[in-house]
Amino acid sequence: MRVMSAKKLNKTLIFIVLIALLGLAWWAYQTLQQRPESVDEAALSAGEQLAAKGREGVLGCQTCHGAKGEGNFAAGFPRLAGLNRDYILKQLQDFARDPLQTRAHIEPIARDYERTPAIYEDLTVYSAGTRTDAIMNGIAKVLTIEEMQQLGLYYSLLPFTATPVAADVQTLERGAELALRGKPEYKMPRCTACHGPKGAGFGAHFPPLAGQPPAYLIKQINLWQSGARDNDHLSLMKNISNLLTDADKANVAAYFANLSYQVNEE
Amino acid sequence: MLKPILMLALMWGIMPSFAADSAEVRPDLVKPRASLPIQLIKVPAPNPGEYFIPPYVADIPEDKYGAVVEWGRKIFTDTQTYGKRFVGNGLNCSSCHLSEGREPFSGPIWAAYPSYPDYRTKTRNVVTYEERVQDCFKYSLDGIAPTIDAPEMEALVAYSHWLSTGAPTNTHLPGRGFGSVKKPQEAQAERGKDTYMSHCSQCHGTDGLGKKHPDGRYMFPPLWGKDSFNRAAGMTKAKTMAQFIRANMPLGAPFSLSEQEAWDIAMYIWIQDRPYDPRKSLFVNMFIPVTPGQH
Numbered sequence: 001m002r003v004m005s006a007k008k009l010n011k012t013l014i015f016i017v018l019i020a021l022l023g024l025a026w027w028a029y030q031t032l033q034q035r036p037e038s039v040d041e042a043a044l045s046a047g048e049q050l051a052a053k054g055r056e057g058v059l060g061c062q063t064c065h066g067a068k069g070e071g072n073f074a075a076g077f078p079r080l081a082g083l084n085r086d087y088i089l090k091q092l093q094d095f096a097r098d099p100l101q102t103r104a105h106i107e108p109i110a111r112d113y114e115r116t117p118a119i120y121e122d123l124t125v126y127s128a129g130t131r132t133d134a135i136m137n138g139i140a141k142v143l144t145i146e147e148m149q150q151l152g153l154y155y156s157l158l159p160f161t162a163t164p165v166a167a168d169v170q171t172l173e174r175g176a177e178l179a180l181r182g183k184p185e186y187k188m189p190r191c192t193a194c195h196g197p198k199g200a201g202f203g204a205h206f207p208p209l210a211g212q213p214p215a216y217l218i219k220q221i222n223l224w225q226s227g228a229r230d231n232d233h234l235s236l237m238k239n240i241s242n243l244l245t246d247a248d249k250a251n252v253a254a255y256f257a258n259l260s261y262q263v264n265e266e
Numbered sequence: 267m268l269k270p271i272l273m274l275a276l277m278w279g280i281m282p283s284f285a286a287d288s289a290e291v292r293p294d295l296v297k298p299r300a301s302l303p304i305q306l307i308k309v310p311a312p313n314p315g316e317y318f319i320p321p322y323v324a325d326i327p328e329d330k331y332g333a334v335v336e337w338g339r340k341i342f343t344d345t346q347t348y349g350k351r352f353v354g355n356g357l358n359c360s361s362c363h364l365s366e367g368r369e370p371f372s373g374p375i376w377a378a379y380p381s382y383p384d385y386r387t388k389t390r391n392v393v394t395y396e397e398r399v400q401d402c403f404k405y406s407l408d409g410i411a412p413t414i415d416a417p418e419m420e421a422l423v424a425y426s427h428w429l430s431t432g433a434p435t436n437t438h439l440p441g442r443g444f445g446s447v448k449k450p451q452e453a454q455a456e457r458g459k460d461t462y463m464s465h466c467s468q469c470h471g472t473d474g475l476g477k478k479h480p481d482g483r484y485m486f487p488p489l490w491g492k493d494s495f496n497r498a499a500g501m502t503k504a505k506t507m508a509q510f511i512r513a514n515m516p517l518g519a520p521f522s523l524s525e526q527e528a529w530d531i532a533m534y535i536w537i538q539d540r541p542y543d544p545r546k547s548l549f550v551n552m553f554i555p556v557t558p559g560q561h
């Protein structure tokens with residue numbers, strides 16, 4: 001049997017120890033990464049307080065959005081429980097932004113392609129996002145950014161379980177066709193391509209569609225069509241809304257209201 | 267003693283960086299474009315009625331043929347589950363063939379299936395549809411080719427056959443492939459990076475590695491890196507990528523990017539690292555340069 005010289009053994013040992021240390025550091029790093037974020041308790045309770053009672057000039061969120069942020073399906077007030085906190089923050093900021101402050105928005109693609117085949121390629125001017133709403137504009141303008149963050153944190157942690165709403169088979173079939181396959185002949189993508197499979201939402205930019213009141217979803221599409229809501233990335237949702245008929249809106253909203261959906265289990 | 271330190275430094279270099287995506291700023295505001303309308307372009311936008319419309323999923327027949335078609339549809343849309351034994355990366359068939367292979371200008375299956383057998387420039391021979399699908403598995407899915415009689419292959423062919431119900435055979439249907447994009451004077455990866463960051467990075471990530479669900483599946487597919495298509499895939503060719511980008515991206519606003527922008531982004535994607543060409547040896551892959559036109 002060959003015997004290693006002491007010097008060589010020493011070198012090998014150092015090498016092995018170094019590799020082991022590296023592995024250990026890697027493991028520790030991974031473990032630290034996976035640790036759940038600690039919740040800022042003070043901000044959470046402040047958000048809860050604000051949502052429940054409001055303050056001077058601010059109506060408590062619970063008045064319309066429900067005691068646990070579950071929304072109001074009859075009146076079409078959206079559910080807030082379990083939404084992404086950055087999404088809530090962004091929407092509040094967009095509500096607070098004055099439409100007159102933002103720059104002009106010029107639609108770069110003419111709608112009727114056959115009649116106007118030529119467009120101005122370089123005439124694209126983007127605007128900061130705005131959302132027009134009779135109630136929310138007034139409230140959001142009074143809120144500070146800290147309060148918006150607190151509200152986002154509070155509502156993102158609330159649990160919510162949707163109650164599926166029954167609908168007839170034909171409506172659901174047509175809704176599923178739009179939600180899962182879109183309108184390929186118009187090059188309209190499917191809803192689930194961005195809003196997540198089963199409409200559960202994805203990240204800060206793609207809110208969940210499941211578990212929202214159908215009336216709210218339809219109203220938002222209408223607002224995009226009229227231009228009253230204009231806070232989407234690259235006007236993508238605006239373009240998509242312009243391809244939806246009234247029947248499409250009703251079908252697809254019924255499809256998402258029919259899905260079972262749960263977030264932040266109790 | 268210097269050697270281990272050097273090695274450590276090297277290993278630190280090859281470790282992936284964990285920089286989080288930048289916080290929410292509308293990325294378009296980084297570089298607002300407001301210039302005079304000097305360039306007039308033609309919009310080859312989809313004109314409904316002009317393109318073939320495949321049958322609806324609800325109309326899949328309820329017999330044994332229909333069952334195989336339905337299985338083929340599952341393989342097509344969720345290759346990561348139903349075709350995993352042949353797939354080497356994180357993509358699905360429907361990552362490139364949008365809307366379950368129905369959408370014109372994103373490689374619609376109803377236009378591809380009836381046009382085979384056909385001459386293929388890449389392999390310089392006449393290939394059947396099955397052989398063409400095998401190439402998808404080898405290159406775009408960076409995996410291994412299923413044999414022609416593999417059940418998965420039969421299901422995929424059945425699904426393609428069903429999607430092409432009523433389509434004319436051996437003709438060039440409108441909407442086939444990805445459309446055409448003229449090559450501009452010069453395509454610059456640097457300029458492409460700017461456009462990428464404002465138009466693509468929100469979904470595909472600033473690092474281009476896509477975005478994942480908590481369960482490890484891709485919500486938005488990776489454009490480069492180990493889970494993307496390999497160097498031999500058609501999409502690696504900058505021209506094909508530019509065609510796909512212009513006709514399909516960003517989702518919901520097709521043909522909104524100019525030909526120049528599409529080519530710039532394609533060049534930026536082309537210079538990135540991705541799995542090796544399986545037809546070539548390791549040495550050739552590492553040291554022999556290729557051009558954006560090769561694939």
